[in-house]
Amino acid sequence: MDPVKVGLLGLGTVGGGTATILKRNAKEIARRAGRGIEIDFIATLDPARASELGVENTRLTKDAFEVVADPDIDIVIELIGGYSPAKELVMAALENGKHVVTANKALIAMHGEEIFAKAQEKGLVVAFEASVAGGIPIIKALREGLAANNVEWLAGIINGTGNFILSEMREKGRDFDDVLAEAQALGYAEADPTFDVEGIDAAHKLSILSSIAFGIPLQFDKTYTEGITKVTQQDVLYAEELGYRIKHLGVARRTEKGIEQRVHPTLIPESRLIANVNGVMNAILVQGDAVGATLYYGAGAGDEATGSAVIADLVDITRSLSTDPQNRVPYLAFQPNELQDTPVISIDQVETAFYVRLSVKDQAGVLAEITSILDAKNISIEAFLQKELNADSGEADIILLTNVVNEGDMNDALAQIDALAVIDGKATRIRVESLS
Numbered sequence: 308m309d310p311v312k313v314g315l316l317g318l319g320t321v322g323g324g325t326a327t328i329l330k331r332n333a334k335e336i337a338r339r340a341g342r343g344i345e346i347d348f349i350a351t352l353d354p355a356r357a358s359e360l361g362v363e364n365t366r367l368t369k370d371a372f373e374v375v376a377d378p379d380i381d382i383v384i385e386l387i388g389g390y391s392p393a394k395e396l397v398m399a400a401l402e403n404g405k406h407v408v409t410a411n412k413a414l415i416a417m418h419g420e421e422i423f424a425k426a427q428e429k430g431l432v433v434a435f436e437a438s439v440a441g442g443i444p445i446i447k448a449l450r451e452g453l454a455a456n457n458v459e460w461l462a463g464i465i466n467g468t469g470n471f472i473l474s475e476m477r478e479k480g481r482d483f484d485d486v487l488a489e490a491q492a493l494g495y496a497e498a499d500p501t502f503d504v505e506g507i508d509a510a511h512k513l514s515i516l517s518s519i520a521f522g523i524p525l526q527f528d529k530t531y532t533e534g535i536t537k538v539t540q541q542d543v544l545y546a547e548e549l550g551y552r553i554k555h556l557g558v559a560r561r562t563e564k565g566i567e568q569r570v571h572p573t574l575i576p577e578s579r580l581i582a583n584v585n586g587v588m589n590a591i592l593v594q595g596d597a598v599g600a601t602l603y604y605g606a607g608a609g610d611e612a613t614g615s616a617v618i619a620d621l622v623d624i625t626r627s628l629s630t631d632p633q634n635r636v637p638y639l640a641f642q643p644n645e646l647q648d649t650p651v652i653s654i655d656q657v658e659t660a661f662y663v664r665l666s667v668k669d670q671a672g673v674l675a676e677i678t679s680i681l682d683a684k685n686i687s688i689e690a691f692l693q694k695e696l697n698a699d700s701g702e703a704d705i706i707l708l709t710n711v712v713n714e715g716d717m718n719d720a721l722a723q724i725d726a727l728a729v730i731d732g733k734a735t736r737i738r739v740e741s742l743s
Contacts, residue, residue: 310343311625314374314405316396317386318351318360321410321437324610325384325617326360336618340625344618348374375400382624384617385409394418397433401425406628408620410437410613416511416527419518423638432627433638434620439512440465440589442612443605444619449519449593456595458520460560460567462742465512467587467607468496468503469535469555473572474585476543477552483538495587495608505534506555506570513557516591517568521561522641523649526568531654533571542664542735545706546574549690551662552582553737565650567657574662574739581742592742655715660689660739663707665724666731669696673729674705680723681709684716702731708739 313329315322326346329336337343349357350371357363368374375383375396383400385407387393393414398421400407407426409415415422415435426433436446440463449458464470468490475486487504490496502508514527535555546553556573559566575582580602584590589607594600606612639646667673681688690708697703709717717736725733 308342310337310345311340311381311621311628312347312379313344313621314348314350314377314380314383315346315386316350316371316374316384317388318349318353318356319386320610321613321617322351322384322386323356323360324612324614325386326362326614328611328614328618330361336622340622342625344621344625348377348380350374371396372399375405376403380405381628382406382408382621384621385411385414386617387411388413390414390417394422397422398425401429401431401433404429404431406432406434406624408434408437408617408624410435410617412438412508412511412515416514416525419515419525419638423643426638427643432624434624435515436620437613437616439515440591440603441467441605441607441609442615443589443591443603443607444616445516445591445603446519447619448601448603449516453593453595453598453601456597458561459594459596460558461516461520461591461593462556462558462581462740463513463516463591464554464581464584464589465516465557465591465607466503466506466509466555467589468500469506469509470584470589471495471587472504473535473538473543473553473555476538476540477547478585480540480544482540483536504536506532509555509557509570513559513568513570516557517559517566517651518639520559520593521566521649522639522646523566523651524646525639526651529568529651531569531571531657533569535572537735538572538737539735541704542662542737545664545692545704546662546737547577548692549574549662549706549708550577551575551739552577554582554584556740558740561649562652564656565652568651569654569657572737574737575742579742655713655718657714658711659714660711660741661707661709661717662737662739663709663721664735665705665707666702667705668729668731669701669703670729676727676729677705677724680720684712684720686710686712686716686720700731
């Protein structure tokens, strides 16, 4: 049987990893797929990169639209990233009758519904395992391995840059800005790190996982998103004293009110496995009603790790080329006409515990003023730390761990506390999850 011919859009980090693995493991991949898979046409702005990777004899172009229009190409791999022209290229590929593999989480999170509808109309496959958590097969696990379960919740470290920063702050006592600069120097963070440190990258991924887990439409715009830029070295140390680790977590949970879908710094008990995932590694914890808790851990980025997921999708499509395309696994795990209108609830409706750090003046009655405000909202204190007075500023840090409370009530209480004359600046608060 003739090999499947692939058009590759982008020869950057992931594109290079994909090309390298396909070349190195060609025989093993063909054994798994049932026929060979070869890259026949590459769109790249850097032809020298093709020589570097040993694929200089492959057809090359600087115009990606040439690749998606080529009649010899069976599958298009989109590894350009971003929203545009990635969307236009994917839609053109589908219009031209080509299956698509992509690692583009932003594209799927924002335009997945439109892309899937076009693919279904054309009887084609769009595969996107590599869009979430690099080489970890979390989408396949949710769509297939856990198909018997009602997924109750999932929580994940799904951005390696943020996890690297928080790990370095905890392990080496470094400040945020210092670690961020190193992350950029090492290539973990972009020159503009906003998507990583403000949680946007993780929110893209979480909205995809939430849709697959709960059978709801993709709703990136309803994902509560909070970054790690305000987490200080003191917060990391105080969390440790209380028996917690701070992680930048994506959480999706099914509740009676609707679906929680949120990304933010989170205190996790240090005994939890996911609390001990460090560096640039990713991990996703999924709670199913039948299987219980399952943990998926591995490299969340990188050339060959992500390339591995891209090629897994290539193999799946190659296997299905001679079968009825309507019998493939649905994109969001549920049949398109079975997606439910379960609402994604506002962050104000979420219930969680809180870590709160306050910088207070050395005056009598400070704690009484704070606790009276909390009492009025039925917020009780589970743990309390008071640090030594700073002789220069005349202030001391107070750290509180609350019980589980409504987010809206906590916001109201903190607004009142911030207004107190004895409080310097605004309270620092980080949500707490037990993940049990």
